[in-house]
Amino acid sequence: MPRPEFKRILLKLSGEALMGDQQFGIETETAQRVAEEIKLAQAAGYELCVVVGGGNIFRGLAAADQGFDRASADYMGMLATVMNALAVQNALEKLGVDTRVQSAIPMSSICEPYIRRRAMRHMEKGRIVIFAAGTGNPFFTTDTAAALRAAEMQCDALFKGTSVDGVYTADPKKDAAAERYDTLSFDRVLSDNLKVMDASAVAVCRDNDIPIVVFNIREQGNLARVLNGEGTSTIVENS
Ligand SMILES: Nc1ncnc2c1ncn2[C@@H]1O[C@H](COP(=O)(O)OP(=O)(O)OP(=O)(O)O)[C@@H](O)[C@H]1O
Numbered sequence: 001m002p003r004p005e006f007k008r009i010l011l012k013l014s015g016e017a018l019m020g021d022q023q024f025g026i027e028t029e030t031a032q033r034v035a036e037e038i039k040l041a042q043a044a045g046y047e048l049c050v051v052v053g054g055g056n057i058f059r060g061l062a063a064a065d066q067g068f069d070r071a072s073a074d075y076m077g078m079l080a081t082v083m084n085a086l087a088v089q090n091a092l093e094k095l096g097v098d099t100r101v102q103s104a105i106p107m108s109s110i111c112e113p114y115i116r117r118r119a120m121r122h123m124e125k126g127r128i129v130i131f132a133a134g135t136g137n138p139f140f141t142t143d144t145a146a147a148l149r150a151a152e153m154q155c156d157a158l159f160k161g162t163s164v165d166g167v168y169t170a171d172p173k174k175d176a177a178a179e180r181y182d183t184l185s186f187d188r189v190l191s192d193n194l195k196v197m198d199a200s201a202v203a204v205c206r207d208n209d210i211p212i213v214v215f216n217i218r219e220q221g222n223l224a225r226v227l228n229g230e231g232t233s234t235i236v237e238n239s
C-alpha cells in the first residue's frame with residue numbers, strides 16, 4: 001500500500017549496492033543508476049538523506065575475524081563508507097542534484113563534519129545530504145548510523161536498500177525455505193533474532209517509531225516502486 005505519510009526518508013544504501021556485478025568496490029554505472037533513482041524520488045516530492053554502507057570495500061568484523069584489532073578494523077570500515085559517499089555524491093552531481101557529504105569523523109579537506117542543524121538546513125534547501133563514516137564509533141554498523149540519523153533528521157521512515165527484497169524467517173541466502181514477511185513488528189525482529197539489520201538499529205527505530213522498509217536496491221527502478229507501494233519489500237513497524 002502507498003504510505004503518503006512517508007515524506008522525509010532516510011535511504012540506507014548498502015555498500016554492496018554500488019558493486020554492480022563486481023565482487024568488490026564501486027562500479028561507476030551502478031553508482032550512476034542508484035543516483036538516478038534518488039533523483040527520481042526527489043523529483044516525485046520526497047525529501048531524502050542518505051547513509052551509505054561500506055561492505056563493498058571493508059567490513060570491520062570480517063577483518064577482526066582474521067586477526068585485525070577490531071577497533072582499527074572498524075575505523076577502516078568507516079573510511080570505506082566515506083569513499084562510497086563521495087562516489088554517490090559524484091554520481092548525483094553529474095545529474096545536477098545538489099548534495100552535501102557530512103562525515104561523523106571530521107575530515108575537513110574532503111567534506112563537512114556532521115552537524116545536525118546544518119544537515120537540516122541543507123535538506124530545507126532541497127539538498128541531498130549523504131552521511132558518511134557511520135556513527136563515528138567502532139563496534140557499530142551503518143544500519144545503526146542510519147537509524148540515528150533518521151531520528152535526528154526527523155525522517156518518517158528508514159528505507160534499507162540492500163541485496164534482499166525484504167525480511168525473511170531466516171537468511172534467504174542460506175536457507176532456501178525461508179519465507180518473506182510483508183510486515184512485521186520490531187519486537188518480532190528482535191525476539192526472532194532476524195539478522196537483516198543489527199539489533200541496535202532496530203531498537204532505535206522502534207523507540208522513535210520510525211518504520212523500516214527493507215527492499216532490494218540492486219533491482220533497477222525498485223526505489224520508485226517501493227515508494228509507490230508497488231515493489232516487493234517488508235515493512236517493520238510498531239504493531
Ligand atoms: N532474516 C533475514 N531476512 C533477510 N535478510 C537476512 C536475514 N538474516 C540475514 N540476512 C542477510 O542480511 C543481509 C543484509 O544486511 P547486510 O548488513 O549484510 O548488508 P547491508 O547493511 O545492506 O550493507 P553492506 O553491504 O554495506 O554491509 C542480506 O544480504 C541477507 O543475506
Ligand SMILES: O=c1ccn([C@@H]2O[C@H](COP(=O)(O)O)[C@@H](O)[C@H]2O)c(=O)[nH]1
Nearest residue numbers: 053054055060074077078134135141142
Ligand atoms: O558506525 C559505524 C559504522 C560502520 N563501522 C564499520 O564500517 C564497516 C562498514 O559498514 P557496514 O555497515 O558494514 O556497511 C563496518 O563493518 C564497521 O567495521 C563502524 O565501525 N561504525
